[in-house]
Amino acid sequence: MQLAKREKYFIALAVIVIVFALIMQFAITPFLEKRERYKNNVTVKQNDLQQMVTLRQEYLLLQQDSETLAQRLAKRPKNFTLFSFLEKAAGDAGVKDNIKSMKPSASTGKGPFKEALVEMKLERITLGQMVGYLKLIESPETLVSVKRISIQSNKKETQFLDVVLQVLTFTE
DSSP: OOOOOOHHHHHHHHHHHHHHHHHHIIIHEEEHHHHHHHHHHHHHHHHHHHHHHHHHHHHHHHHHHHHHHHHHHHHHHHHHHHHHHHHHHHHHHHGGGGGEEEEEEEHHHHHHHOEEEEEEEEEEEHHHHHHHHHHHHOOOTEEEEEEEEEEESSSSSSTSSEEEEEEEEEOO
């Protein structure tokens, strides 16, 4: 069977189109998809690396803070207790007679440092007494801070305040 020249061109063109489609399907498209996947993987890995660098910097800062905390704790007297510190400060501030209750809480926390907490209830104190007492107890040198404070007017005598404090420190 003899094919006309025109039919030969159509067959040749069809073969070329089929070969081109097969090359695209099995060679070029998978290559381009893999290349895109690798680009995405590189971007993800770069983001992961950036996050790791950021976390490392945070870790180093926390480690430095931990060393500073350990140094401050070492400067405190060996027999330091939050309860006795608060009681002495109350005497110095003139509010010792106004202490209704002091409840120490168990030390909590993970790692080398634990939180020690004391909840205090003070009744019938003036604003000046409260401020003076807070100045005495909040001390970066002794690592004592007020975690929570609740202030209300005294129900019987409105010129006085009732205060509930949660005072926090760290121990080793």
